[in-house]
Amino acid sequence: MNTTAFEPHVLHTHKITKYFYEPDKFQVLKEIDLTVHKGEFLSLVGKSGCGKSTLMYVLSTMDTDYEGELEIAGVRLTDKTQNELAAFRNKHIGFVFQFHYLLPEFTTLQNVMIPALKLGKYSRKEVEDRAYAKLEMLGMKEHALKPTSKLSGGQQQRVAIARALINDPDIIMGDEPTGNLDSYNTHVVFDIFQELTHTYKQTIIAVTHDEEFARKSDRIVEMSDGHIVR
Template structure:
């Protein structure tokens, strides 16, 4: 029987060693269902961004086990993880990380060109469809640097979706946006989770954003203090 779980974090322990040894994650365990929109919250220094980087497979220096869609990713090589991320995980950061000298369409196409599973024409079509989904089709041929902050963040979401990832991870995805654009991004995430079955895990300090997501996990001093 196929599992309904998108992600399982099992007894995750993480230390920093500079300037001295410090335990930043203390035995963190939780599951995320497929199609769930989860917010990770907590004060600055609570370990939420560190946890996201472990969950995203970008940080491999931890104890415990990480399973995504039934695959154990703990212990894989950096090259294996990079390939896995590009295919299965979409990222939306606080800063959009678009390439300013590229067009909007080219920025969205990049992860799919790297994956190299489809023809360039197919990728271009998919990128355009994603921009349409986010109300940006009329901006496709503009340079990314010419867009507003809210538009750039929506392009970053379109790019995160290009390889049809099963999990989308956001690190303060609305951190640089005003309340109107924050609502737009939130609504997009909710639609992706509830209508397209994509799993969203977002670190946020925005209380309204967290409160309106399906579930919140609150961290304090490296431990889960609240599941809601």
């Protein structure tokens, strides 16, 4: 398939199908074709059990047990080894989950730096500068040297976003990124996402239950029974 025939896209799937085998064999994803363009802010919605989270984890490259084809940033990821996929995630994908999953023994700054240190593209000093820049962008610079356990829920989620951004990923994936936040912090996080997409051309895919969050995003993909219905 000649990908250049389409307008520039970051993520592309072709007939992704997945089965669950426990407790019974069950087809959870049915030939999903999805293309996400650069700078898009996409909400993935649907009822519980419709397969939206499952699709997200296939797209995240962490779930490799599927049929069909997955391509991100022009790289075909189907059939790559776990180690190759880990290195790919490090460079190209940022994650924001419902819970912040910050490492409790490390400071805010260290948490943000870890993926960049893993990438090893910049020196330690440069990584630190970049981490400060990301924290500043999210209004968290003054908390840089605090342990993450001393931050509020909203602050922790902002640090998690800074961490997702540190390697300038091609795509940010969120699994209920506002699911654990109050309405004020939900607004804050939404505004950050919107700014990222509109100002910095960041691509974001977020699974959400929050209808308002979804409605305000650029594009809604709704799933039902393993199909994309909208």
